[in-house]
Amino acid sequence: MKNLLKSFRSSPKFSIKWDNYFNIYENFFKKFVNKKITFVEIGVGNGGSLFMWKKFFGPKAKIIGVELNPNAKKLQKFGFNIEIGDQSDPNFWKKFYRKFGKIDILLDDGGHRNIQQITTFMESYEHIKPNGMIIIEDTHTSFMKKKGFKNPSDYSFINFSKLIVESLHRRNPSLNKKPNKLSDRIESIFYYDSIVSINFGSKKISKAKLLKNNSKLKEFIIDYRHKGSFINTLSKFEKLFGKLDENTIIYKIIRKCFHRNFFITLNEKKRIRNYKKMINY
Ligand SMILES: C[S@@+](CC[C@H](N)C(=O)[O-])C[C@H]1O[C@@H](n2cnc3c(N)ncnc32)[C@H](O)[C@@H]1O
Incomplete structure (x- = not known):
């Protein structure tokens, strides 16, 4: 059994995740194992996933949980940082980054609504370290009508993410479009079933140049x-x-x-x- 799944199964608190996520996360995150990183998960629930991440990344990792439910504070006694707040509130994020500074990984497993996912991304992308990433979980909600998600719609996260895709393409001079704030920071975007990963470059990414061999x-x-x-x-x-x-x-x-x-x-x-x-x- 792979390490992340082992950590999930042995977590002392309840957690629930789709089975396809484990391989994806194991691949994304292996380069961060045993490193001094800051990992933030939005949506603490019962705390099961926080224990899983702690075990997976090792003792040097700082694990921060963001949660609307104040009861989650109880989990601080296990060595986690728990911040109580609403991920759809831009002011919450301003205070959050003033307190914690830049982070390596942001994993959004909160309320999964359009405004929550989009606000979290927009308020966070300037606070991700080089080579860091923002991962949005359960993006199938961008296609769900039920449970109040009211999608598909022009305002879904997946539709918004197309603008991020376009921002990367602005690096190509053929478009003749002014690069925006995302163009020189985001290296790539990966789409999976219900997961979108936005990956930041190691340094500022310049416009593409056309090379001729001879x-x-x-x-x-x-x-x-x-x-x-x-x-x-x-x-x-x-x-x-x-x-x-x-x-x-x-x-x-x-x-x-x-x-x-x-x-x-x-x-x-x-x-x-x-x-x-x-x-x-
Ligand atoms: C699916 S659970 C998280 C489960 C946990 N990550 C795990 O894998 O075990 C989603 C959590 O997000 C929280 N949540 C919902 N809306 C939120 C919001 N606007 N801001 C912060 N947390 C929110 C809920 O209270 C709930 O505990």
């Missing part, structure tokens, strides 16, 4: 990306106007339109809709 090796090649449809359209225009030289305005306009993908055909859209149906959308 310009002398470049031969004249035609980019075939738009060949089929471009040639068809060109020949229709040539029937009207006669042979079009590459330097004519009409030729240039047609080429630009294809380059900018103006002509996504109805058939292409239909095929994509059909593919979506094949996976039940």
Whole structure:
């Protein structure tokens, strides 16, 4: 049995977690084992997971639990830091980081509502150490209507996370978009069943640069990306106007339109809709 699962099973307090989480966490967290880290879990419940993390990470780790229920304070006697507060309150987080400073790992297993997950992420990302991570657990709630989650909706955490995905892509100069505060900090995002992990880089991540191995090796090649449809359209225009030289305005306009993908055909859209149906959308 893997170490994390062993620690879970032997925890002296009750805990409940989906079975697929253990392998994922074991892989994410192995680099932090026996290190002097600060690990924060939102949602203490009965305290079972706090004992599991303590055993897994070892005695050097500082384990902090964040919980709405004041009874959780009782667990402090076992060596945990317990902060009572509401994860959806930005002021709670401001005080929290003033008190504890930067942290290595934030695991959100709290109330799982959109505003709780999104506030927690937005109020925390500037307080994560290099190589640290924010993990949001039970993200299936982004697709749950029942139990008050009222999803899927434009305001779900998963929909919000698409903005984080876009922020990473702003590092690519082809987009010509101004990088935002997330662009140079977040290295990658991993999506699993019900877990999203946002992974921070070891240092500021700069914009991507285009590398060429050796310009002398470049031969004249035609980019075939738009060949089929471009040639068809060109020949229709040539029937009207006669042979079009590459330097004519009409030729240039047609080429630009294809380059900018103006002509996504109805058939292409239909095929994509059909593919979506094949996976039940
Ligand atoms: C699923 S339980 C946590 C279980 C625990 N992490 C474990 O694995 O054993 C969720 C906890 O989040 C707490 N919670 C719910 N909403 C919260 C909020 N807005 N802020 C902080 N904690 C919250 C609940 O009181 C509950 O104890």
